[in-house]
Amino acid sequence: MNITAAVARSKSEPLTIEELELDDLRPDEVRVRMVATGVCHTDAIVRDQVYPTPLPAVLGHEGSGVVEAVGSGVTSVVPGDHVVLSAASCGVCSQCMSGSPTYCENAYEQCFGGRRTDGTTSLSSNGEQVSSHFFGQSSFATHANVVERSVVKVPADVPLEKLGPLGCGLQTGAGAVLNELQPAAGTSLVVFGAGAVGSAAIMAAKVAGCTTIVAVDLHDSRLELALRIGATHTINSxxxxxxxxxxxxxxxxxxxxxxxxxxxxxxxxxxxxALAIRGTIVLVGAAAAGTTVPFEIGESLLKGWTFKTVIEGSSVPQVFIPRLVELWQQGRFPLDELVRTYEFKEINEAFADSASGVAIKPVVVF
Known part of the structure; x- marks a missing residue:
């Protein structure tokens, strides 16, 4: 079928809206009509080739939409189901089999390779191959053939326009707190960077019962929002x-x-x-390969501190995303406060507003 997609054709250049051909479903795939998709920092750094997904490519990895068709081997959803799309994983490596799919041993191929595991791409333009299956989905398009392991069924009565960001950014921040840190009630937590991921961590810290929640950022507008969604203190760095x-x-x-x-x-x-004795630091931000951080290891030995890197909030998306939806329904995870919506034709404006800080979480609505 013919679809419309935003294509990254050249390094660091704006995306172009084009008509592409979408191929037939594979047995383990789900065809999704996109309703909305978040714009994430990861999309920007791949567009800029910090992570070298082959160009031209259709990016996007925070999709939400409606299932239109399923492959012969798909059992988790049926046509008409409402879904949120998250990161792909292989399902057969030791990490996937032990319940840690976000640490899939084949994650780079699954998320950034631009091809199915058999080497094919689902997208083309007059015979030219266009990289697909970004994070298993490539949601900057009106339709996508999505691997089943990226698909999360959500209630049909929840507006899909609001749910796209749960697939990556908000899951990452919230999961870093609720899945990885699991802070006890009454503890203190600081978030460096009050963008979409950091805001999700702030909301999750409030859910967890932290009584001192500090937001650190350069933008006063973001710090003001942080106070509305759960922060008790703010610091302009x-x-x-x-x-x-x-x-x-x-x-x-x-x-x-x-x-x-x-x-x-x-x-x-x-x-x-600034860490307390036995404190823990979690890094969820993406840095260029080779980035290093100098840590003092003399006096800090007495702290017994922990440093962790966390991907996608250490989540099992099919378990964690429905929990976030329920928290939103209860008013305890006010993701609406973060979202600014854009029409599909405004996708490059959404990227620009995300980079400048004008928008905390841009969401493209189809």
């Missing part, structure tokens, strides 16, 4: 000494948990300096 402020907020003890969404080495060093 451009005008304040972050470490001394965190020590002051915690009465000199330091923070129990830190979530870094920026991958800026200097901020990670600040997070360590």
């Amino acid at each position: 451009g005008s304040a000494d972050v470490v001394s402020e965190l020590k002051k907020i915690t009465g000199g003890k330091g923070v129990d948990y830190a979530v870094d969404t920026t991958a800026v080495p200097a901020l990670l060093t600040q997070a360590l300096d």
Whole structure:
């Protein structure tokens, strides 16, 4: 069938809206008519070839939509089901089999390879191959053939326009707190970077019962939003000494948990300096390969601190995303506060607004 898609053709150049051909479903695939898709920082760094998915490519990995057809081997959904799309995984490696699909041993091929595992792509333009199956989906298109392991069924009475960001960014931030850190009620947590991922971590910290929740960012508008969705304190890192402020907020003890969404080495060093004894730092931000962070290991030995890297919130999407939907329905995960919507033709504006900070979570609605 013919579809309309936003195609990344050249490094760091705007996407172009084009008509493409979508091939036939494979037995393990689901054809989804897209209703909405989030625009994520990962899409931008792949467009810019920090992660080299072969171009031309259709990106997008926070899709939501309606199932139109299923392959012969698909059992989890049927035509008409409403779905959110998340990261792909192979399902057969030791990590997938032990319940950690976001750490799939074949994750790079599954998410960034631009091809099915048999080497084919579902998208073409007058005989030219166009990379597909980005994170198993390539949701910057009106329709996509999506691998079944990327598909999460959600209730039909929940507006799909709101749910796309759950597939990556919001799952990442919330899962880093609820799945990985699992903070006890009454503890303290700081989030570096109050964008979409950081905002999700703030909301999750409130759900978990943290009583000191600090947002750190350069943009006052984001810090104001952070206070509305769960933060108890904010720090503008451009005008304040972050470490001394965190020590002051915690009465000199330091923070129990830190979530870094920026991958800026200097901020990670600040997070360590502000950490309490037995504290934990979680890094969810994506940095270029080869990025390093200097950590002091003399005096800090006495802290017994932990550093973790976390992908996709250490989630099993088919389990965790429905939980986030339920929290949203209860008013405890107010993702609406983060979203700014764009028409499909405005997708490059959505990228620009995300980069400038004008929009916290841009969502393209088809």
